[in-house]
Amino acid sequence: MNDNDQQEQFKELLEKAEFYILNQKYSEAVKILKQAIATDDEDHHAHYLYGLALEGSNEQEEAKKHFRRVLELDPEHTEARAHLDRLIGE
Amino acid sequence: MPRIFAVIGLGTFGSAVALELARRGYEVFACDRDPDKIEERGSELANAVELDATDEKSLRDAGLDEVDTALVSFGDSIADSLLVTMLLKEIGVREVVVKVTDERHARLVKRIGADRVIFPERDIAIRLVENLLSPHIFEFIELSEEYSVVEIAAPKKMIGRKLLDLHLRKRLGVNVIAIRSKVPIVNKKGLPDIEEKVNIAPGGEDEIREGDTLVILGRDQDIERVKKL
Numbered sequence: 001m002n003d004n005d006q007q008e009q010f011k012e013l014l015e016k017a018e019f020y021i022l023n024q025k026y027s028e029a030v031k032i033l034k035q036a037i038a039t040d041d042e043d044h045h046a047h048y049l050y051g052l053a054l055e056g057s058n059e060q061e062e063a064k065k066h067f068r069r070v071l072e073l074d075p076e077h078t079e080a081r082a083h084l085d086r087l088i089g090e
Numbered sequence: 091m092p093r094i095f096a097v098i099g100l101g102t103f104g105s106a107v108a109l110e111l112a113r114r115g116y117e118v119f120a121c122d123r124d125p126d127k128i129e130e131r132g133s134e135l136a137n138a139v140e141l142d143a144t145d146e147k148s149l150r151d152a153g154l155d156e157v158d159t160a161l162v163s164f165g166d167s168i169a170d171s172l173l174v175t176m177l178l179k180e181i182g183v184r185e186v187v188v189k190v191t192d193e194r195h196a197r198l199v200k201r202i203g204a205d206r207v208i209f210p211e212r213d214i215a216i217r218l219v220e221n222l223l224s225p226h227i228f229e230f231i232e233l234s235e236e237y238s239v240v241e242i243a244a245p246k247k248m249i250g251r252k253l254l255d256l257h258l259r260k261r262l263g264v265n266v267i268a269i270r271s272k273v274p275i276v277n278k279k280g281l282p283d284i285e286e287k288v289n290i291a292p293g294g295e296d297e298i299r300e301g302d303t304l305v306i307l308g309r310d311q312d313i314e315r316v317k318k319l
Contacts, residue, residue, distance in 0.1 A: 021282050022274045026300045049282065056272045056284055056301040058243035079281060 010039050017049050026056030044073035060087050096160040098143045100127045104163035143174045155181040163189040179203040244302040245319040254294030262315050264308030272301035
């Protein structure tokens with residue numbers, strides 16, 4: 001598989017995950033995002049979606065890790081900051 | 091007439107209570123004998139005054155006899171906390187709430203007229219232990235020795251089912267008094283996000299969804315059974 005195909009597949013996974021999140025199927029989104037992150041660990045949007053899906057599944061500890069990762073990759077990500085602050089209890 | 095509050099002792103706890111009352115629009119007299127604390131909080135609290143609350147005349151001069159509810163929040167001195175509690179009752183404060191540091195302190199202030207005793211460190215410790223031992227228990231309030239309210243992540247088995255079909259009261263003896271749901275939204279930037287919505291006193295037709303937190307009231311032994319589901 002060439003780079004373009006891989007990118008296309010990654011994009012599709014994120015779109016699918018967004019669809020599941022917006023339909024409140026958080027555990028389905030978790031499965032997809034696990035796959036996406038195995039392909040590319042540097043994408044902040046993938047980590048943000050993973051954080052949301054995990055938080056939605058009541059996996060708070062795991063969710064925190066991914067919101068932290070978002071902030072490493074993009075320190076200005078206000079949504080990830082807000083979720084992390086709330087999960088930590090500030 | 092709106093209630094007037096006083097907070098005596100502006101340590102971390104007292105300040106937090108005073109600020110929250112002020113934020114909610116109540117008049118709060120905030121006092122401390124330490125001028126540094128008054129200076130620190132002065133900008134946020136309109137009625138912050140330096141005052142030795144162990145002196146009855148100072149209390150009256152500051153108008154403390156006009157307040158409805160006073161919180162006595164001293165960190166270290168049990169003797170001062172007892173004396174101030176007694177003076178506040180004497181000058182006619184209707185309700186005196188005292189923050190205590192241990193059981194002995196609690197017993198003594200109750201004896202001299204405190205209307206309510208709070209023990210924040212112990213209460214938080216109990217909640218923390220409950221949460222550390224059961225990570226899916228988010229909140230825990232003991233109502234009596236036998237009954238509690240807990241917030242618990244909805245067990246997987248319940249997802250997609252209506253409350254009516256779960257027969258929780260009949261089968262497990264507990265009542266679901268609220269459901270907190272994580273509802274997906276698209277935010278202003280077009281990003282997916284989740285928002286919390288609370289359904290107070292849910293009905294039988296309400297369905298348990300992924301990510302829901304159930305607020306359950308019941309006997310401790312029955313709540314334990316729900317935790318094991």
